[in-house]
Amino acid sequence: MPDIKDINLAEQGLERINWVEKNMPVLRIIRDRFEKEKPLQDIRIASCLHITTETAILMRTLKAGGSQIKLCASNPLSTQDDVAAALVKYYGLDVYSINGEDNETYYKHIDSVLEFNPHITQDDGCDLVSTIHSKYPEKCNNVIGGSEETTTGVIRLRSMLADNSLKYPIIAVNDAKTKHFFDNRYGTGQSTIDGIIRATDILLAGSTVVIAGYGWCGRGVAMRAKGMGANVIITEVDHLKATEAAMDGFRVMKMIDAALYGDLFITITGDINVIDIPHIEKMKDGAIICNSGHFDVEINLTALNKIAKSRQRVRKFVDEYKLDDKRIYVLAEGRLINLAAANGHPAAVMDMSFANQALTAEYFTKTYRKGERLPVDVMPVPKHIDEYIAKLKLNSMNIQIDQLTEEQKKYLASWSFGT
Numbered sequence: 001m002p003d004i005k006d007i008n009l010a011e012q013g014l015e016r017i018n019w020v021e022k023n024m025p026v027l028r029i030i031r032d033r034f035e036k037e038k039p040l041q042d043i044r045i046a047s048c049l050h051i052t053t054e055t056a057i058l059m060r061t062l063k064a065g066g067s068q069i070k071l072c073a074s075n076p077l078s079t080q081d082d083v084a085a086a087l088v089k090y091y092g093l094d095v096y097s098i099n100g101e102d103n104e105t106y107y108k109h110i111d112s113v114l115e116f117n118p119h120i121t122q123d124d125g126c127d128l129v130s131t132i133h134s135k136y137p138e139k140c141n142n143v144i145g146g147s148e149e150t151t152t153g154v155i156r157l158r159s160m161l162a163d164n165s166l167k168y169p170i171i172a173v174n175d176a177k178t179k180h181f182f183d184n185r186y187g188t189g190q191s192t193i194d195g196i197i198r199a200t201d202i203l204l205a206g207s208t209v210v211i212a213g214y215g216w217c218g219r220g221v222a223m224r225a226k227g228m229g230a231n232v233i234i235t236e237v238d239h240l241k242a243t244e245a246a247m248d249g250f251r252v253m254k255m256i257d258a259a260l261y262g263d264l265f266i267t268i269t270g271d272i273n274v275i276d277i278p279h280i281e282k283m284k285d286g287a288i289i290c291n292s293g294h295f296d297v298e299i300n301l302t303a304l305n306k307i308a309k310s311r312q313r314v315r316k317f318v319d320e321y322k323l324d325d326k327r328i329y330v331l332a333e334g335r336l337i338n339l340a341a342a343n344g345h346p347a348a349v350m351d352m353s354f355a356n357q358a359l360t361a362e363y364f365t366k367t368y369r370k371g372e373r374l375p376v377d378v379m380p381v382p383k384h385i386d387e388y389i390a391k392l393k394l395n396s397m398n399i400q401i402d403q404l405t406e407e408q409k410k411y412l413a414s415w416s417f418g419t
């Protein structure tokens, strides 16, 4: 039995799902083919993803391919309850998630999707894969492969591989170029700013925004904040990324120094306690802190709760912490602000990310049906899939590009031409 908030929200959810589909032409093309060819017939997929309208389009695509799916959330605050209801009512999916669920319910729901012995796992952050490995190791034998959506999940999986804990092959969807070049950069860039504005209604123009992390996501957030007129400061731990940020025109400094200037702080590193008490002690009265990295560990809220005189919810998604000399505002309890306070990434980028998920599921199935087994490893999405998705996306944008001539192909493949 599915476990969702309210089935009566289904109609609203369906309306929103239908709206985003217009912006997901690549998945639509894949779905049309899946409907004819049924490449995933009788494949059981356990899926742990943010339950959003875009995920609903992925679920439709996988179902069109003939698979059976159980879906739970990859974050307790990101579930769109109307979408969950629509997936149950109109697509007959087993969905287990309620926005705002506590940690115990969150893991109970992961247990529920693992009940039917999946052939494929789809994860966003590695909570599903770590649960199947630690609680149900015997179920791993049945799994032909798993796909991982985000940077943090890939890092956890590589740790599992390194200490020989991983029991089945994983494809790192995050590492596909058609994923992180677009989803992490433009998707997180836009939706993080969107979430902050929805939660606070602040004006970015003229304010100082401190962004911790200049990876794929951080670059996108910095680019958009700058575009809206903010003075952007970057903090980093990697010399290369810090150099890049400086040459992109941002001020780069240590967090302890940036703490003095920031009106708004955004963490997007995948790391722990990036904003800690010594930083908060230096911040201005009224500073706003939020996170868009995968887990709610980037701001040390445990320590902040200990030193705060009081904490009060002053507005949806905004908690005011009173300290001796100032007030600090934390958004969305330190969870991904773009999914908690806004709708996550726009459909046009999720189109490519989820095309990778759909085609990866097909790739695992084809390999399995040929009687082959992929090695236990954390692997990239096969290059031909990545390139095919880029081609479809470009076609859908009505953009034509040049093709190499025979002469150019020969030239580029040769070492004999020189000065």
Ligand SMILES: NC(=O)c1ccc[n+]([C@@H]2O[C@H](COP(=O)([O-])OP(=O)(O)OC[C@H]3O[C@@H](n4cnc5c(N)ncnc54)[C@H](O)[C@@H]3O)[C@@H](O)[C@H]2O)c1
Pocket: 150, 151, 152, 153, 180, 183, 184, 188, 212, 213, 214, 215, 216, 217, 218, 235, 236, 237, 238, 241, 268, 269, 270, 271, 274, 292, 293, 294, 295, 336, 337, 338, 339, 344, 345
């Ligand atoms: N909000 C979303 O929708 C969304 C989307 C994609 C990825 N993510 C998550 O965002 C996080 C970052 O992803 P990414 O793809 O940008 O990763 P990335 O590896 O490209 O970048 C992370 C950057 O953070 C830096 N960093 C690490 N520790 C730091 C510290 N203490 N101070 C300052 N910088 C530090 C690293 O050097 C690196 O440059 C991950 O947790 C990822 O899972 C979130």
